[in-house]
Each structure stands twice: as structure tokens, then as C-alpha cells.
Amino acid sequence: MEIGAFIKLQRIKREMTQEELARGIVSMSYLSKIENQKTEASPEVISLLCTRLGLEIDSERDMTIKEKCQNWYDSLYEVNDKQEIIDTYEELNELLSLVRSDSLAMFEIHKVRYYLVLGEYDKALEQINKLNDMSSAFDNLHQYYWYKFKGNYSYLNGDLNNAMRMYNMAEEKVTKIYLKETEVADLNYVIAVTHSNLRNTLEAMEYAEKAIDIFQKDYNFYRCAQCHILLGISYRRIRMYDKAIENQSLAKHLGEINNNESIVQLVNQNLGNLYATKGLTTKAIHYYEEVVRSGEDVVKLNERLLAVTSLIKEYYLIGNIEKTSEMIDKALLLYDESMQQSGAHYQLFYYIINTYQYLINKEYENFESLVADEFIPYLKEQKDYGNLVIYAEMLGEHFEHLGKYKESVKYYKLASRTYEQIVNL
């Protein structure tokens, strides 16, 4: 990073105005030129500005910082103790506020990933906004991580299209810089996950294969398992069920030999989905039940909710009202628990649970008003086309049974148009 951009970054970090920093050293307009790299200041001026910013210049110390930073960056990619990551962050943050180091820009960029890892999405966005102004001074390596982490942020925020745009921009940088193979594999992996979420199945497979090649060479079984799960999902979507089962089984095996129960349960959820797609309800129920039975430390609340709502659907499908009702009660308890943690994310489950509850209680007016007036508008707003097709069709069928053909056609048409939208995506 150029010295001008570095000074600007440090000044913004300390919430100093240009006037405050320049006072008695240079004119404000000259400082502006230094910061924007329109002029090269003398070493004396740089030294005075650094002193005012409270920075030491120590190249030997900078080497140690660089090494420490690299270890910290690496720790943001593997399964590590979060407390250790926080402690190192605090140490580095303090060091870098005292010493003039070339590592500062990269450290500031990695803060975005750090906040994402800690689940502090607001802080990640704040950091992105803080760095936006500086991003024109980033070199190719900085830009690679800048785009990638902004992609990570967009993905976790549910904006998949923007995530893909950012990842593509990061990918364009790959040939221009030196990156470790595992870093390239991680980029391929996140692109694969994003494609898979966007239902771009073939692209998801292409990138998952690229990632798996590298993770295999690195003997990183945990990451290999993640890639096999992705491939399993993709093969199921193109109805190559044997290949799908093969990949999910491989992922499960890797999870088991690594004692990673979370991977095993993730595979169970996907095997449940696979058998549900094939219409083998009993088998699907078996796998979903496995997920529900696993410990709280293994399967998180939203994951458990996903499995329980999958069971509601399967039991309802085979007309087992007693078990459907039991699962609805279970889901409602989990939903209440989730509301105490954080509200918005679980809205989808609220609608699914209540839709089925009204159905089994034969409260058809409530069912109609919930699905037509709340659930469908919510799905449209969320652009959740998959669920929109399912519930618009469900409402269409319901009206058809009641002989309300005009209403029925309206929702069948919505399902049909939405379906076309998915196919054309």
C-alpha cells in the first residue's frame, strides 16, 4: 500500500480531519495530494505526519507483524477456537495502531472476514463502508480479498446475485497474483455453494470438482466432505440418484472418520431430501428423524427446524395426522426458542408450520388467508421461487377441491409463471 493511502487510512481510523493532521506540518491541500497519491512527500514530512498519528516506524518489527498477521488470516479459514482468533485480533489491532506497517491494509480487509466469522454482520458492513473510500488504492492482492469478503458478506446476507458478482471479480484477479492453492480451492468452493443456492446446478458441480481436487491433495477431509455434499445435492437435482447417494455417503464417511457429527447430520438432512424427492417417504423420514435426534451442540436451531418441517411435510403426505401434529408441536417449540435468539431469519418456518397446522385442523379460512395474504407475498418479497411454486400450487389445489375454480386458476397460474422463472434463471 502506498504511503499516502496508508496515512489516509490511519487518519480515518483515528477519526481525525485533514485539518487536524496537517496543522503546522503541511497545508491541507498538500496533505490531500499526499493522501491521494498526487504528490510524493519528503521523508521528513511523512515522519512528522506519522508521529502526529502516533505511529512508530520500525521495519524489523514490521516483519514480525507480517508473520503474525499471516497466521491470523489462516486461522480465519479453518476450524479454530474463536477465543484464540479474538485474542490474536486484539493484539494485532493494538500493534498496528502504533507501528507503521505494510500489513495494515490487508489486516483491515481481513477484519471483514473476522466479523463474519464471529457472526457480527453489522460490524462487517461498517468495515466494508469504512474501506470503500480506500479501495481505489488497493493492489491486486488486496482487491482479491476485498471482493471475496464482500462476496462472503453478500452471501450471508442472502444477496446471492451480488455475492456471485463479487466472487467473479475476485476470480478475475487470481491469474494476476500469487495465491496458495488452498486459497484458490476455497474461492472455488464458495462459488460452488453460491451457484448451488442459485440452482445453477452444472456450474455448482464444475466449481465443486475444482475445489475437491485441491482439498484432496491437501488431505483436508473436512473440506472434501463439504464438496461431496454439494455434489450430492447437484446430482440429486439432475436425478442421477446413484451418484448423489455415492457423494453423500462419501461425505458421511469422511465426517465419521473425523468425528465430525455436524457433517454426518448435514448428510442425513440431504439424504432425507433425496429420498423425499424420489417419493420414498419412509426412508426420508428415517434420515430426517436422525437429524432431529442429534445433540443440540451438533445441529443448530435452524437446522433442527429444517429437519422438523421436512418431517411435517412427509408425515402429512402419507396422511399420518398424529405424527404431523406431533412434529408441528415440536416445530412450534423450536420456533419460540428461535424467536428468543433472533427474530427475522425464521419467518419462513413460522409460515410453513402454521400452514400445515391450519390444514390438519381443517381451519380452511385461516389457511387461505395465511397462505394468500401473508405467506405468498412474503415468498415473493424474498424471491423464494421454489417455495412459492409449492405453496401457490397447494392453494390452487385447495380451491380446486372446494370448487372455487376462479381462485384455483389464479394460484395455478402463479405457480406456473414462477416455475418458468426458476427454469429460466
Added chain:
Amino acid sequence: MKKLFVGIALGAVLAAGVLFAQDQPAPTDLTMDGHPGILSVGQPSFEL
């Protein structure tokens, strides 16, 4: 008259049904998948 209207309406539903069925010769999978997480720190998670 009423029967005629019901007949037309039923015809429309069936036509919509047929069109819908024709639109999906190879149905796109609508399953809510359990995707692995994108951050490897901690445990992988399902994403909707």
C-alpha cells in the same frame, strides 16, 4: 347457465393444469437443500 359457467371454469382449470404439466417435462427440483457453510470456522451449517 350456471352449469355452463361451471363447465367453462372447470375447463379453464383443466387447461391450466395441462399447460402447467406441459411446462414441466423435466421438473426442476424445489427441495430446500442443506448446504454446507461458507465459513469453515466453527461447524458447518445448513443454509436455506
